[in-house]
Amino acid sequence: MLRVGLLGDGHINGVLRRAVEETRPYRVVGAFGRKDALPGTADVDVIVEAATQQAVRERVPGLLAGGVDVILLSVGALADPAMRAELLDSPIAGRGRLIVCTGAIGGLDQVRALRAAGPLRTVSIESRKLPASLVQPWMAEDLQAELRAGRTEVVLADGRAGEVAQRFPASANVAAALALAADAWDFATARIVADPAADPTRHEIHAAGDLGEVRAVVENAPSPERPRSSAVVAWAALRALDDYARLRGFPAVSGAAFL
Ligand SMILES: NC(=O)c1ccc[n+]([C@@H]2O[C@H](COP(=O)([O-])OP(=O)(O)OC[C@H]3O[C@@H](n4cnc5c(N)ncnc54)[C@H](O)[C@@H]3O)[C@@H](O)[C@H]2O)c1
16 A cells, blocks of 8 residues: 655645545555654655745755655745756666656646657746735735735736745745746746736746647635635645556556656
């Protein structure tokens, strides 16, 4: 039976844990918080990371070095080129695999197919979220107040996807996921708009290459328990676990793996 560990004991992994325990033939070994020691390959097959970018920097390299596979939700951590090199480059025998979860967006499969055929020309994402969900500690007081009041549309970021993912660590994982899928860290752009009408949250993706274009619009209902976060993300993690179980030959629910 597939043994699953959860790095981060917050909202996403809480929903994921209940879904696995109620509906899947996998065993949740435990949810590991900030102060907990992490398991190794003797106890776990895969760890789902849903913690923070900082937790990725501190803990994921050690997990991979110990041979544990990791499904990553805090994808914005990969906006840092050094972290990317450490986690994705130079495969070493016996090292765990890093699997990046699609999280809150779709269309990345086709973006990757276009990229496999050759470099892409243009890659962009625009995310529209309710203003109060976009308040960041580094923002000036008056901007924070404006966002909390939530009455006006404000463009909060419009630039390199990697930089935007680092400035909005809880809201722009999608920008990093797109830049990664498109292999376009140098030119992918992300725009974040605080929009009083953005319920549901809306992501608009555009990528163009020699063989075609992807234009994808994804609309996500906010999680009822955590309005800042999209409810679908925990289910994207469950989908990733299902495909992982199928591809590794563990008992899984019926259905096809999609890569
Ligand atoms: N890829 C995507 O599309 C996508 C979408 C939404 C959220 N996310 C990311 O998923 C992550 C989790 O989101 P959430 O809503 O569950 O957050 P959350 O705040 O509910 O939970 C995070 C948990 O991580 C724990 N944590 C912090 N540092 C840790 C460490 N060093 N080791 C272990 N645990 C640690 C915290 O105690 C907390 O319980 C965030 O980084 C968020 O940005 C990604």
